Amino acid sequence: xxxxxxxxxxxxxxxxxxxxxxxxxxxxxxxxxxxxxxxxxxxxxxxxxxxxxxxxxxxxxxxxxxxxxxxxxxxxxxxxxxxxxxxxxxxxxxxxxxxxxxxxxxxxxxxxxxxxxxxxxxxxxxxxxxxxxxxxxxxxxxxxxxxxxxxxxxxxxxxxxxxxxxxxxxxxxxxxxxxxxxxxxxxxxxxxxxxxxxxxxxxxxxxxxxxxxxxxxxxxxxxxxxxxxxxxxxxxxxxxxxxxxxxxxxxxxxxxxxxxxxxxxxxxxxxxxxxxxxxxxxxxxxxxxxxxxxxxxxxxxxxxxxxxxxxxxxxxxxxxxxxxxxxxxxxxxxxxxxxxxxxxxxxxxx
Amino acid sequence: xxxxxxxxxxxxxxxxxxxxxxxxxxxxxxxxxxxxxxxxxxxxxxxxxxxxxxxxxxxxxxxxxxxxxxxxxxxxxxxxxxxxxxxxxxxxxxxxxxxxxxxxxxxxxxxxxxxxxxxxxxxxxxxxxxxxxxxxxxxxxxxxxxxxxxxxxxxxxxxxxxxxxxxxxxxxxxxxxxxxxxxxxxxxxxxxxxxxxxxxxxxxxxxxxxxxxxxxxxxxxxxxxxxxxxxxxxxxxxxxxxxxxxxxxxxxxxxxxxxxxxxxxxxxxxxxxxxxxxxxxxxxxxxxxxxxxxxxxxxxxxxxxxxxxxxxxxxxxxxxxxxxxxxxxxxxxxxxxxxxxxxxxxxxxxxxxx
Numbered sequence: 201x202x203x204x205x206x207x208x209x210x211x212x213x214x215x216x217x218x219x220x221x222x223x224x225x226x227x228x229x230x231x232x233x234x235x236x237x238x239x240x241x242x243x244x245x246x247x248x249x250x251x252x253x254x255x256x257x258x259x260x261x262x263x264x265x266x267x268x269x270x271x272x273x274x275x276x277x278x279x280x281x282x283x284x285x286x287x288x289x290x291x292x293x294x295x296x297x298x299x300x301x302x303x304x305x306x307x308x309x310x311x312x313x314x315x316x317x318x319x320x321x322x323x324x325x326x327x328x329x330x331x332x333x334x335x336x337x338x339x340x341x342x343x344x345x346x347x348x349x350x351x352x353x354x355x356x357x358x359x360x361x362x363x364x365x366x367x368x369x370x371x372x373x374x375x376x377x378x379x380x381x382x383x384x385x386x387x388x389x390x391x392x393x394x395x396x397x398x399x400x401x402x403x404x405x406x407x408x409x410x411x412x413x414x415x416x417x418x419x420x421x422x423x424x425x426x427x428x429x430x431x432x433x434x435x436x437x438x439x440x441x442x443x444x445x446x447x448x449x450x451x452x453x454x455x456x457x458x459x460x461x462x463x464x465x466x467x468x469x470x471x472x473x474x475x476x477x478x479x480x481x482x483x484x485x486x487x488x489x490x491x492x493x494x495x496x497x498x499x500x501x502x503x504x505x506x507x508x509x510x511x512x513x514x515x516x517x518x519x520x521x522x523x524x525x526x527x528x529x530x531x532x533x534x535x536x537x538x539x540x541x542x543x544x545x546x547x548x549x550x
Numbered sequence: 551x552x553x554x555x556x557x558x559x560x561x562x563x564x565x566x567x568x569x570x571x572x573x574x575x576x577x578x579x580x581x582x583x584x585x586x587x588x589x590x591x592x593x594x595x596x597x598x599x600x601x602x603x604x605x606x607x608x609x610x611x612x613x614x615x616x617x618x619x620x621x622x623x624x625x626x627x628x629x630x631x632x633x634x635x636x637x638x639x640x641x642x643x644x645x646x647x648x649x650x651x652x653x654x655x656x657x658x659x660x661x662x663x664x665x666x667x668x669x670x671x672x673x674x675x676x677x678x679x680x681x682x683x684x685x686x687x688x689x690x691x692x693x694x695x696x697x698x699x700x701x702x703x704x705x706x707x708x709x710x711x712x713x714x715x716x717x718x719x720x721x722x723x724x725x726x727x728x729x730x731x732x733x734x735x736x737x738x739x740x741x742x743x744x745x746x747x748x749x750x751x752x753x754x755x756x757x758x759x760x761x762x763x764x765x766x767x768x769x770x771x772x773x774x775x776x777x778x779x780x781x782x783x784x785x786x787x788x789x790x791x792x793x794x795x796x797x798x799x800x801x802x803x804x805x806x807x808x809x810x811x812x813x814x815x816x817x818x819x820x821x822x823x824x825x826x827x828x829x830x831x832x833x834x835x836x837x838x839x840x841x842x843x844x845x846x847x848x849x850x851x852x853x854x855x856x857x858x859x860x861x862x863x864x865x866x867x868x869x870x871x872x873x874x875x876x877x878x879x880x881x882x883x884x885x886x887x888x889x890x891x892x893x894x895x896x897x898x899x900x901x902x903x904x
Contacts, residue, residue, distance in 0.1 A: 256739035257710070364828075394599045395766060399810040399824035406819065421739060428812035428820060447818045465744040466814060468769035480741050483695065483709070 205513035206242045208444055208523035216280075217415050218268070218383060219244040223277035225260070225267050229488060236487050237263040239439040240277070245383075250409070250416040252430030252447065254423055254462070258484060260439040261419045265385045268417070269301055270294055281383070299329050302376035306388035308368035309360060318345070318355040318363070318371055325379045341378060348374045348404065366397035370404070377408060384409075385417045390425060402429060423466055427451050432521070435459045438495045439487060444514075445522035455517060455529040457500050494527065502528045561728055561760045562588040562611070567623035567633070569603075569610045575833045577620060580606040582784035582832075582840075584623075585859075590727065591758040593751075595775035595792070597765055597807070601829050603784035604764045605650075608730045612647050613637030628727070642669045646721040650733040652713035656705040662716045663689075663701030669723050688719040692749055711742035718746065725757050732764045747774050768808060772796060777864075780804050783830045783840030790865040798865065800872035803841045826895060839869070847871045847881045848891040 212219060225238040238260040245251045253261050267274040270286055279286040286297060305311040312321055323341045330337045342352035348370040350363075360368055369389060376384055386405070390398040402425065409416060420426050426433055427447055434444040435456065443456040454460045457478065464476035478501040485491055485498055493511050497503040506527050514523045517531060569581040581603045588594050596604045609615050611625055611632065625632040627640065649655040657665055666688060667681035676684065682701065689697030692715040705713055714734065721729055731750065735743035751774060754761055765771055771778050771792065778795045780788040780803065788801040799805050809823040827844040830836055836843065842852040849871060857868045871881035885891045 256741065395807065396599060396810045396825040399812075399822035402812070403822055403824065406821075423740065424812040424814050427814060427818060428816065428822070430818060451814065462740060463814075465740040466769065467740075467743065467747065467767065467773045468814065469773045471769075471814060 205525070207516065208514045209242055209244050210246070212244075212280075215246045216244050217247045217249075217282060218417070219278075219280040220264075220268065221278040221280070223264065223267055223279065224275045225263050225272075226275045233488050236439050236490050238267065238274070239490070241436075241439070241441050243434055243441065243444060245415055245417060247382075247415055248413060249432065250418055250430045252418045252420065252426035252433045253436055254420060254426045254433060255436035256421060256462075256484070258438075258487070259436040260487075261421075261436055262387050263439075264436075265303070265387050265417065265419055268385060269298070269303060299325065299379040300381050301383045301385065302379065302381040303385045303387065304369075304372045304376050304389045307392055308365050308372055312360040312368055312371060312375075314360055316359065318350070318358055318360065319352070321360070321371060322355070322374045322378055325375065329379060344374045344378045345371075347377075347408075350374070364397075366393055366401060369393065369401050373401075373404065373408065377412060380412070381414070383415045383417065385419075387419045388421070389418075391420060391422065398425070405429065423451075423463065435462065438485065438490055440495050441525065442496065443522075443524045443526075445517075446520065449517075449520055449522045453517075453522075453530075455522070455524045455531055456496075456526050457502050457528075457530070458496050460530060494525075504528070559589050560587050561590050561628060563624075563626040564611075565624040565626075567607070567610070567625055568621070569606055569615065570620040572618045572620065573833060578833045579835065580784050580832060581610060584781075584784075584786050586779060586786065586789060588728070588760050588762065590760050591754070592777065593754065593761040593763060593775045594777050594779060595763045595765055595771035596779045596781060597768055597771050598781035599766065599807070599829060601832075602781040603832075604781050605732055606784075607781070608647070608732060608762060608764060612641070612645060612730065614647070642673050642724045642726065644726060645728040645730065646724070646726040648714075648717050648721045648729070648731040648734050650736060652710060652717050652737070653705075655717060656713060658705050660704075661702050662705060662708065662713075663703075666716065666720050666723055669720065673724050684723070685719070688723060689715075691753070692716075692719045692722070693745065694719075711738055711746070714738060714742075714746060715749075718749065722753055726759060728760045728762070729754075730762045730764070733766070734763065735770070736765070736767075743770075750774075768811065780807070783835065784832060785840055786859070786866075786868065787841065788865075788867040788869075790867075794865050798874065800860075800865070800867040800874060801869050802845045802847045802871075802873060802878075805873055806844070806846075842891075843893045844895065845893070846885065846891060846895070846897060847873075847878060848885070848893050848895070849881050850892045853892055 206221065221242045222240050223238055224240055227235040227237060229235050243251065253264065255261050268279050273287060281297065281301065286294060319341060322345055326337050326341060345352040345355045350367060350370055390401050393401060408414060418426065418429050430447045432445060433447040433450050434441050437458050443450060443459045450459065454463055460473065460476050461478060461480045463473040481499045491498050493508040497507040512525045512527045514525045516523055565585050567581060567584045570577040570579050584607060598604050610621060621633050623633060656662065663685050667685045670676045670681040670684055685701060686697045689700060694700050694712060694715050735746050738746065747770065750761065763775060775792050778790060778792050779786055780801065782803050787803045788795065806825045810825055812822060825844055830840050838853045838855050839857055842848040852870055857870045859866050859868045871878040885897050890896050
């Protein structure tokens with residue numbers, strides 16, 4: 201299948217906060233069919249790092265995020281958080297871990313309970329978990345509401361519909377942060393916001409990350425946003441990672457044909473990848489019956505028989521933090537490893 | 551198109567066009583004096599934040615607003631005055647609109663083929679068989695695979711990109727002279743977006759239709775439009791040919807909008823510059839420039855007087871202290887010196903951003 205192997209995982213040390221290995225999520229569909237939403241993906245996030253996941257709708261970004269917090273439990277694979285495998289925990293064990301992994305959702309308005317006051321929404325978590333009670337606990341909630349730029353006195357009486365979309369997203373951030381989490385999973389946190397509001401929320405997330413020493417998993421379909429917030433970037437296609445590594449490297453020299461096409465499609469005349477004239481053929485194949493070998497081969501301008509027969513493994517590009525799962529990546533000869541064969545265009549082999 | 555030669559070059563001409571909604575608090579001035587011209591074969595992009603009036607403006611031109619609106623000023627389409635007249639006779643044949651959300655703008659209980667062939671039968675008097683044939687042709691044109699099979703499918707059986715293609719084929723069915731596309735690609739992935747935009751440009755070249763693209767994506771505007779119109783608070787802030795707008799940007803709002811967007815060329819973790827404050831109240835709005843309260847250049851007169859539109863060739867803007875002029879530089883310097891603008895907005899030092 202496309203993108204197997206765990207070569208790209210870094211050494212498992214004390215700094216590794218989250219390590220996802222061979223994660224598989226499948227949903228039953230009909231009597232015998234399965235939707236292969238996420239198929240055998242691995243990645244790791246160091247403490248204080250931001251990993252961005254980009255990809256088009258239906259590629260399994262959100263499913264990956266939800267599988268990490270075991271909603272639902274993944275079909276197979278390991279999710280290691282600070283050395284604990286979350287998939288093996290029982291209900292109570294997982295409950296104990298939940299405060300430290302929080303999530304921010306895409307639609308700021310529908311992810312807040314419309315019938316509760318904003319104070320109560322943010323307070324909910326601390327009410328359940330806090331060791332402090334009464335005034336000390338409430339003070340913490342007020343401080344957090346203030347930290348995200350809202351008025352804590354108004355929050356006592358107001359409900360979500362009285363706030364704008366950007367303010368609601370701030371409330372979501374406050375709700376996530378009030379439990380002192382270590383990891384925040386942001387699933388398209390700014391895609392429903394206006395550009396000027398988006399800038400404010402992105403800046404705020406960055407400030408919060410610095411102040412509370414957070415680790416972020418940031419999911420978005422907007423390539424410029426992901427580039428801006430992430431240290432490392434993973435590009436997903438049909439339930440697989442095709443390319444992963446340092447964000448600047450991937451955007452500067454994309455090597456997977458899919459990453460190149462994705463970057464070339466950005467509608468900016470100054471886009472330096474706009475001269476890539478390859479065309480993304482056809483439609484996204486159904487995840488019910490994904491293509492054999494490399495999953496991108498049905499739409500890839502470079503695909504050969506090898507791509508149908510064998511799934512490419514991750515290989516490193518040069519000595520950089522830049523990994524690609526492709527038989528025929530766009531690599532210059534200098535960046536080839538000793539064992540790499542360059543086989544594109546096919547006649548160059550002869 | 552057949553009647554291309556008789557079409558006057560100026561297809562659409564707006565002069566001080568205003569749209570107000572009657573509300574309990576008073577008249578909400580959603581479009582507040584907009585003037586521009588659009589020529590056949592040209593593409594105009596209208597950009598601005600949500601609430602800037604770009605959608606209301608175009609729905610107004612189409613005559614799609616409800617009964618509680620006040621329209622004034624003038625909109626001339628092929629020489630005919632549209633304001634306060636019935637525009638339904640133009641729909642389909644002369645002007646068509648693609649709406650933002652392809653999920654909700656198609657009828658969920660009607661086969662997509664029927665939704666496309668309906669205007670053909672209605673406006674062009676085609677028989678059922680002819681209309682079906684033409685619809686399949688249109689589906690092929692917009693890149694829908696297996697068009698004759700898709701004809702008999704319902705919207706829920708299609709993906710978002712396919713549904714948007716169906717919408718486009720409805721708009722193109724009668725070959726309109728003016729196509730208004732309201733955020734045609736906002737809900738789509740970048741690769742599909744590219745395909746749809748390329749398709750629109752291609753169809754436009756063939757038929758010489760004029761196109762208005764409403765978007766909040768300055769990249770889309772820059773890449774696909776001949777001219778860009780920047781709207782804020784129901785007014786035109788700046789209007790220029792696409793490249794001129796980016797190279798000789800005059801209005802502080804245009805600049806603020808551009809700098810709030812993450813750019814692909816910037817290294818990771820580049821600090822963004824958001825626009826401070828909130829859009830103005832359109833019922834009881836400011837007397838002066840609508841952007842003054844959020845503008846880094848604002849002086850006392852910006853708060854009380856409405857700036858006239860300065861026209862320099864094909865570039866026009868409404869600002870007392872435009873960027874790139876001595877007045878602008880002086881205004882910014884004096885605000886930087888006193889630490890705030892005339893509206894009381896703090897001026898931030900270059901590196902210190904809130």
